Amino acid sequence: MRAHWISLLLGLGLLMGALSFHAYATSLPDEPIRATITGEPVVDGTAALVFHGGPHPRWTSRVLDKLAARDMKATFFVVGAQVNEHPELVRRMVAEGHEVGVSGFRSGETTRLGTAFAQNALADTVNVHTGLSEPEPDTPDLHRYDAKQIAADLDPDRVIRLHVTSTTPGVIDLLADALPDRRFTTLTTATGRGAAMSDAWFGARVTGYAQSWSQRHGDVVATILGIICAVVAVFALLRTVMQLGLAHTSRRLHREIEVRPHAPPVSVIVPAYNEAANIAAAVRSIVNSEHPADVEVVVVDDGSTDGTAQVVEALNLPGVRVVSQSNLGKFAALNAGIALARHDALVLVDGDTVFEPDTVSKVVRPLGDTGVGAVSGNVKVANRGGLLGRWQHLEYCAGSNLDRQILNALECIPTIPGAIGAFRRDAVDEVGGISPDTLAEDTDLTMAITRAGWRVVYEPAARAWTEVPTSARGLYKQRYRWSYGTFQSMWKHRPALREEGRMGRFGLLYLLVFHVVLPVLAPALDVYVLYGAFVADAPWALVIWAAFLAVQTASAGYALRLDGESLKPLWAFPLQQLAYRQLTYLVVVQSLVTALHGTPLKWQTARRSGLAEVATG
Incomplete structure (x- = not known):
C-alpha cells in the first residue's frame, strides 16, 4: 500500500508543481532594479557586444540578422522564461557562433533559483551549461530611443552592454561603421577569459524539459483541471x-x-x-x-x-x-x-x-x-x-x-x-x-x-x-x-x-x-x-x-x-x-x-x- 500512496502523492505533487511553475513563469516579477555595471576593458583590436533580455520574437531575430550580415559575434544574456517560449532563437545563437549567458528566469529577476531555472532552460534547448551569469544592467538604450545618441555614449574600449530593443539593429550598424578595424567577438574572447559554455548534465536537461513543458502547457492543464x-x-x-x-x-x-x-x-x-x-x-x-x-x-x-x-x-x-x-x-x-x-x-x-x-x-x-x-x-x-x-x-x-x-x-x-x-x-x-x-x-x-x-x-x-x-x-x-x-x-x-x-x-x-x-x-x-x-x-x-x-x-x-x-x-x-x-x-x-x-x-x-x-x- 505504501508504494501506491507514494505514487499518488508523486502524481499529485507533479501536477501541483507543473501548475505552480506555470504560474511563476508567466507572472511578472516586482519592478526590476537594474544595477550600473562598468564595462570591463577589452583586448586591443576587439570589441565586445553584450545583449541583455529576450530572446524576443521580433527584435532578437533582427539583431541576429544584422550580426550575420556584418559577420560579427556577440554574447547574449537571455531570460529563462523567454528561452522556453522561443527556443529556436537560442538555437540559432549557438549555431551561428554566438555566446550565451543567463540573467535570470524572469526579466529583472536576480535570485539564485531564477538563475538555476534559466540554466535548466538552456540545457533543455541547446544542451548547454554556461558560466556566464549577470543581472540585467542599466544600459543607455533603456533611456534613449535614437540610435546615434546611443552609439555616441558607448565606449568601444570596454564591453558594450545593450538590451534587445527596437533600436539595437541600428546601433549595431553604427558601431560596425565607426569601428572598421575592430573584430567584434564574444565576451570571453574579448576579455581574455576561458570558454564559458560546456555540455549540460543529464539532470539539468530533464529538469529543463519539465520546466519548459510546464510553462508552455500549464495553461491547458489548468483549463482541463478547471473543467474536471x-x-x-x-x-x-x-x-x-x-x-x-x-x-x-x-x-x-x-x-x-x-x-x-x-x-x-x-x-x-x-x-x-x-x-x-x-x-x-x-x-x-x-x-x-x-x-x-x-x-x-x-x-x-x-x-x-x-x-x-x-x-x-x-x-x-x-x-x-x-x-x-x-x-x-x-x-x-x-x-x-x-x-x-x-x-x-x-x-x-x-x-x-x-x-x-x-x-x-x-x-x-x-x-x-x-x-x-x-x-x-x-x-x-x-x-x-x-x-x-x-x-x-x-x-x-x-x-x-x-x-x-x-x-x-x-x-x-x-x-x-x-x-x-x-x-x-x-x-x-x-x-x-x-x-x-x-x-x-x-x-x-x-x-x-x-x-x-x-x-x-x-x-x-x-x-x-x-x-x-x-x-x-x-x-x-x-x-x-x-x-x-x-x-x-x-x-x-x-x-x-x-x-x-x-x-x-x-x-x-x-x-x-x-x-x-x-x-x-x-x-x-x-x-x-x-x-x-x-x-x-x-x-x-x-x-x-x-x-x-x-x-x-x-x-x-x-x-x-x-x-x-x-x-x-x-x-x-x-x-x-x-x-x-x-x-x-x-x-x-x-x-x-x-x-x-x-x-x-x-x-x-x-x-x-x-x-x-x-x-x-
Whole structure:
C-alpha cells in the first residue's frame, strides 16, 4: 500500500508543481532594479557586444540578422522564461557562433533559483551549461530611443552592454561603421577569459524539459483541471441533492407501505474463513433471535487455520450445524451452505457480524411480498471508538446506507452487503446461485436477481453490527477487494444497459458516475483548491471549498439522523474529507487499473479482535 500512496502523492505533487511553475513563469516579477555595471576593458583590436533580455520574437531575430550580415559575434544574456517560449532563437545563437549567458528566469529577476531555472532552460534547448551569469544592467538604450545618441555614449574600449530593443539593429550598424578595424567577438574572447559554455548534465536537461513543458502547457492543464473540478462539483452536488431527496422519499414510502406479517422459517448461512475472534458472538446472536419461526444456522468453514470450526462446535448450540471444506473461496462456502439449508428464506451473513434480537425477523419480513427476491439490512459499525472507526461509521451512514436509500427509491439496489441480506431461494436458484466470476459475490448476486425481474428492497430496521478494520493497511485491503469486485460485477452485468430494467437505466449508471468517475476525478478538486489559494492568488478557492464542505457536512448530519444515530461523531467529518477520502480515491484508482489488467484476487480476511461483540454485548 505504501508504494501506491507514494505514487499518488508523486502524481499529485507533479501536477501541483507543473501548475505552480506555470504560474511563476508567466507572472511578472516586482519592478526590476537594474544595477550600473562598468564595462570591463577589452583586448586591443576587439570589441565586445553584450545583449541583455529576450530572446524576443521580433527584435532578437533582427539583431541576429544584422550580426550575420556584418559577420560579427556577440554574447547574449537571455531570460529563462523567454528561452522556453522561443527556443529556436537560442538555437540559432549557438549555431551561428554566438555566446550565451543567463540573467535570470524572469526579466529583472536576480535570485539564485531564477538563475538555476534559466540554466535548466538552456540545457533543455541547446544542451548547454554556461558560466556566464549577470543581472540585467542599466544600459543607455533603456533611456534613449535614437540610435546615434546611443552609439555616441558607448565606449568601444570596454564591453558594450545593450538590451534587445527596437533600436539595437541600428546601433549595431553604427558601431560596425565607426569601428572598421575592430573584430567584434564574444565576451570571453574579448576579455581574455576561458570558454564559458560546456555540455549540460543529464539532470539539468530533464529538469529543463519539465520546466519548459510546464510553462508552455500549464495553461491547458489548468483549463482541463478547471473543467474536471466543475464536473466533480456538479456530480457531488447532484449526489447530495439525490441523497437528501430520494433518501427521504425512501423512508416515507417505507412508513406508508403496509408491511404484511411474515415470519417464515429461516436458514442463516455463515461462510467463515479465519473468523475465530468473532464467530462465537455472531452465532450466539443468531441463535438468540426473537424470530417466532424456526431459525437454523449453517456455518461453513472454508479451510480456516485458526480453529474457527472448533470454536463453533464448542458452543454446542441447538440448531447450529458446522460444515468444513477446503479453502475454495467465499462463493463456494455460500453455495455449500445454501445447498444444506432446509428452508426457503435464506439469510446470508458474514462471520464477523452480530445481530440484534429482532434482526432476523425484520430482514425476512419484506419477503412476504411475492415480488421481492432479496432484502438488504442495515450494517452498523461496531468498533467506532477510534478515529479510523469513527470515519468508517460516518462512511457507512453518509455513504453506503444513504446510497442504499437512494437506490431503494429507484428500485435498483446493486449491492446487498455480505454482512446482512435475506434472499428467496427461488430467486437465488433462478440466477444459478453464487457465481465465482467476481470477487464481490454480493454485488454480482444482487445485480443478477434484479436483472431477473425480482425486486430488491432495503430494510433499515434490520440492523447488523460488524467489525471494521482497525488499521489503515487492513482498511485499504478490504476496500481494494470491494472496489475491485464491484468493477468486475459492473463489467459482467454491462448488458443491463441495453435492457429495459432499472439496473441498467439507473443502478449501473449511478455506480459508474458516483463510484468510479467521481472518485477518480475528485483529487483534481483538492489540487485546484491548493493551486488557487496558494499559487494563483485566488483565496476565494478556499471559501468555495469550505462552503462545499459545509454542504457535505450538513448532508452527513442528515444521514446520521435518518439512520437514528447521534450527531456527535460529525466533528470528525471535515477531517475525513481531508485525509480518509484520499485513501478511498487511491483504492478506486488502483482497483480500476487492476480490473482493466484482469489481475485476479483471492478471498481475504482481515485480522479480527472480537470488537463486534463488545459493541453490542
